[in-house]
Structures are given as C-alpha cells and as structure tokens.
Amino acid sequence: MPELPEVETVCRGLRPHLLNQKFLSVQLNRANLRFPLSKDISTVLTGRKVRAIERRAKFIQLHLEGDYTLLIHLGMSGQLLVNPKVTSPHDHVIFNIKDGRIVYRDPRRFGFMDLCATVKLNQNKYLSNIGIEPLSDALTGSYLLKLFKNKKSPIKNLLLNQQLIAGLGNIYACEALFEAGIHPTRAGRDIPIELLEQLVATIQSVLKEAIKAGGSSLRDHRQTDGSLGYFQHNFRVYGREGQVCFRCREGVLIQKLTQGGRSSFFCPQCQK
DNA sequence: ATGCACTCCTGAACGC
DNA sequence: TGCGTTCAGGAGTGCA
Numbered sequence: 001m002p003e004l005p006e007v008e009t010v011c012r013g014l015r016p017h018l019l020n021q022k023f024l025s026v027q028l029n030r031a032n033l034r035f036p037l038s039k040d041i042s043t044v045l046t047g048r049k050v051r052a053i054e055r056r057a058k059f060i061q062l063h064l065e066g067d068y069t070l071l072i073h074l075g076m077s078g079q080l081l082v083n084p085k086v087t088s089p090h091d092h093v094i095f096n097i098k099d100g101r102i103v104y105r106d107p108r109r110f111g112f113m114d115l116c117a118t119v120k121l122n123q124n125k126y127l128s129n130i131g132i133e134p135l136s137d138a139l140t141g142s143y144l145l146k147l148f149k150n151k152k153s154p155i156k157n158l159l160l161n162q163q164l165i166a167g168l169g170n171i172y173a174c175e176a177l178f179e180a181g182i183h184p185t186r187a188g189r190d191i192p193i194e195l196l197e198q199l200v201a202t203i204q205s206v207l208k209e210a211i212k213a214g215g216s217s218l219r220d221h222r223q224t225d226g227s228l229g230y231f232q233h234n235f236r237v238y239g240r241e242g243q244v245c246f247r248c249r250e251g252v253l254i255q256k257l258t259q260g261g262r263s264s265f266f267c268p269q270c271q272k
Numbered sequence: 273a274t275g276c277a278c279t280c281c282t283g284a285a286c287g288c
Numbered sequence: 289t290g291c292g293t294t295c296a297g298g299a300g301t302g303c304a
Contacts, residue, residue: 003297034280034299058298076297077282090282108281110298153275162299169297218297219284261277263296 002074004058004134004167005210006221006229010080011055013224017082018062018102022049027094034075034112037093041115044068045095057130057166061121069118071126075110077220084226107220131164134203139165141197148188155191156184157260168203171216171238174265176203178237183271184257184264209234237265245270
C-alpha cells in the first residue's frame, strides 16, 4: 500500500478540491472492499461538507460537519483520484461534489472505509491501538528504547508493527534501517540508544523526502491528479538485490531476506 | 504476550 | 502466443 508518504500526498492533493465542499451524492459501486461498506456512508455523507482532511498513520480522515468522520484506508492498491479522465472497472466509490467527482479506485480491494463519530475517533477499532506518528516529536531515541526494551523481535518487524509506530511500511522501514546502519534481523532490545537516535533521524528524513517527492509509485500509487510519485528513484536498498551498495561501493551486493513474509533489503557490510 | 502462517484480491512479470 | 507460477506497498485472524 501506500505507506505514510503516499497517504500524506493523497491528503494534500485532496484538500484544494474537497475542503469545505459538500457531497452531492455518493455512489457505492461495490459493497465488498476488504470489509463490507456500510450504506450509511452514502446516506450520511450526502449533503454534508468536509471540514478537515487529516492523515493518521496510513488512514485518511475526512472530518465532516455534524460530528462524523470517514476513515479511508487505501490498502495495497487504493487511489483517490480527482476527476480522472478515464474510468476503471475498479472504481468502487464515487464521491460527487460541485466541481466533479472524487473516485476511489482499488484493484486489489484491500482497502476499506469506516464511518464513525468524530468525538469517538480515538475509540475506533482501527485507531484505538495504533502507535505514535513517526514524524511527531514523540518519536525519540529514548521512546524507542522503552518501546523495544523487552522485544526480541527483529527491528524490521517492530518497525512494521503499526501498534508501535504507525505509518511505516516495507519500503521505508528498509530504507530507514539502511540509512541508520542497522541490520534488519537485529533484535529490538539489543539496539543501543545512540543507534536508536540515529534511526529516529533516518526514519524522519526518509519519510520527509518521500513526501516531498510525492511518494513512491512502484505500481499502483498515484497522486490525486493521477500523476506518479517519484521517490522510487531515490531508493537506496529497496528492490536493489544483487546491486552494488551505494554507500560502501566495495563490491558488496545488496541482499534480500524474508522476515514476517515480507522482503527485507540490506547491505551486509553497512548494516550491523 | 508473541510470533508465525495464512488470508483477502488483482495484475504484472517471469519461465517454459 | 499462451499458460502457469510467483510476487507485490497491508493488516486481521487464528493457532502454537
């Protein structure tokens, strides 16, 4: 899916078109995304204005007037497109507004939406157990030290655990570990504070750079105007198995291993 | 509590 | 060209 930078990119793209706009109607073309879509989404949204658009973890939050929030998760292949020129058989939800339409397109249908009361957002089942925002001041070396104190899981798995830190996915976890010089299999509890501080810095820099680049488009990610993100050109380890490491350039090749069913890319020389 | 394999679904890439 | 296999940015569930 879109990870944090991609979701942030989508939120930023939506704001100019959707903020303070009223939904004229909402068309649910397909009730079964990852989870069944409630018909309430159509009835509640219709006639309501969007008061704010925020990102929390990998969720898009559309705050509506009348104390409702629509949560949208893009899953692996979800897109929100403003007035797309062509239609797709995977256009599952159409939000009609004065100036056109916002289309939710999701070939793999791993995405989902949930409607809840804004005042009860913190108790929402998808948000109540979620970890801290990686770009917030709450993420510090000492915070991670405490968080990982009893964790013998590999650091890579910990970074992907949304209940600990919310928003990192496979790509940016790989990139941040590479930049910090930490081997992905290293146990969380064995990483000293200095390295964790380093990791905080690299997590934040890689996410910020990716947001600037409009996210990474491996296949499905699109900005709301349909354009590609281009941070994939800045990957230093992700997808580079068998290629020379950009940092040490000592003829050492980037390797790939599987952790928790996901590919991890790393440099055996630079990451210890 | 933790870790894992499995699952949902489609499409692209690859090998034969 | 066509078919079958494998893999992919996520995350909930059930089990050991």
